[in-house]
């Protein structure tokens with residue numbers, strides 16, 4: 088019997104979450120009600136095989152910052168799972184069909200996700216659009232430079248919950264400055280404080296340091312500290328979760344604070360932007376080990392509105408030949424004209440200059456993956472000699488796109 092897809096009812100939340108936890112081979116985490124607070128029951132699916140709940144998925148109504156600073160409605164796919172007894176029979180495919188059709192019905196031009204395994208979602212049209220920088224700074228050996236403009240800052244340790252509103256005000260100011268960031272409701276803001284004891288790996292509870300100038304909060308960092316003693320020497324580690332700052336000096340002062348915490352000799356972070364200033368703040372780059380991993384996957388659901396919603400670094404006027412097997416309404420030729428102030432994207436019969444699939448457009452959409460690098464991998468074809476490079480530069484972003492947290 089083919090499992091039946093139905094919307095999740097609030098009373099089914101516990102079994103839905105149990106199915107999900109089992110599929111990820113994790114125990115049900117503490118504080119899971121925090122996730123319930125952001126669940127959208129009219130976008131959360133269950134797959135039922137008789138009385139057995141065998142599949143889950145959910146989309147969040149997100150808004151993603153795109154190049155130029157606009158905030159674009161996005162169906163953020165998450166909580167996808169299929170019971171081990173029902174895998175490789177097409178259940179994920181059926182749920183994706185429902186979720187992407189629903190995203191389109193809602194008029195959201197974009198869909199996005201972070202993947203448990205990056206190999207799964209290309210077949211559904213999602214391309215890797217942002218990356219996370221994983222950082223490990225050997226703070227016993229490097230210094231972190233702080234510019235003189237930081238001298239009037241006051242740093243203050245505060246309760247993360249009590250300081251939530253001040254921190255969110257900093258986050259809101261940072262929102263348009265980098266593509267990839269998500270608008271945060273109060274529920275999403277609170278979720279960033281999710282800190283169940285079972286997930287602290289022996290570290291402290293979440294700490295928060297505020298940077299203030301003239302009594303106004305201009306930056307914050309949230310982190311925990313793992314104490315670790317080797318032969319009576321402190322080898323503790325600071326684990327940075329989130330750092331936002333209004334200006335460069337404040338960002339440097341916060342990194343300096345983290346690097347100087349007594350009884351620690353390392354600062355680690357696993358979700359920083361690829362161009363995080365820390366690479367230029369440390370006195371010895373080799374002792375700030377930096378590594379990239381995939382982060383946000385983007386899928387244009389309505390290609391025309393999606394490409395017209397962002398701006399372009401250089402003026403461009405080009406025709407793209409696009410294929411999209413899973414959402415065939417996007418397949419065809421599109422004329423894209425735009426510059427740093429806006430863009431138009433419409434269907435055309437004119438000759439195409441570049442040929443690519445919606446996956447490559449998703450990857451390039453936020454300006455973090457270049458069309459040139461995709462062409463060098465044989466994934467974008469230049470149909471008119473010389474067309475590719477200017478379009479590739481126009482799609483770029485002066486700051487790397489960045490998703491500050493998962494969803």
Ligand SMILES: CC(=O)SCCNC(=O)CCNC(=O)[C@H](O)C(C)(C)COP(=O)(O)OP(=O)(O)OC[C@H]1O[C@@H](n2cnc3c(N)ncnc32)[C@H](O)[C@@H]1OP(=O)(O)O
Pocket residue numbers: 110111164165166167168169170173174175176177178179180181200201202203204206207210
């Ligand atoms: C956005 C998120 O929530 S990411 C979280 C994803 N969930 C997990 O990783 C939890 C553990 N895994 C699972 O629950 C399941 O294995 C899932 C959800 C990944 C796949 O569900 P299934 O119902 O088995 O997938 P389904 O049978 O629909 O497969 C669809 C296609 O994806 C492919 N696929 C499925 N799983 C994987 C995988 N892990 N890696 C690569 N390809 C995969 C299938 O081969 C199939 O390809 P095809 O259409 O080209 O033949």
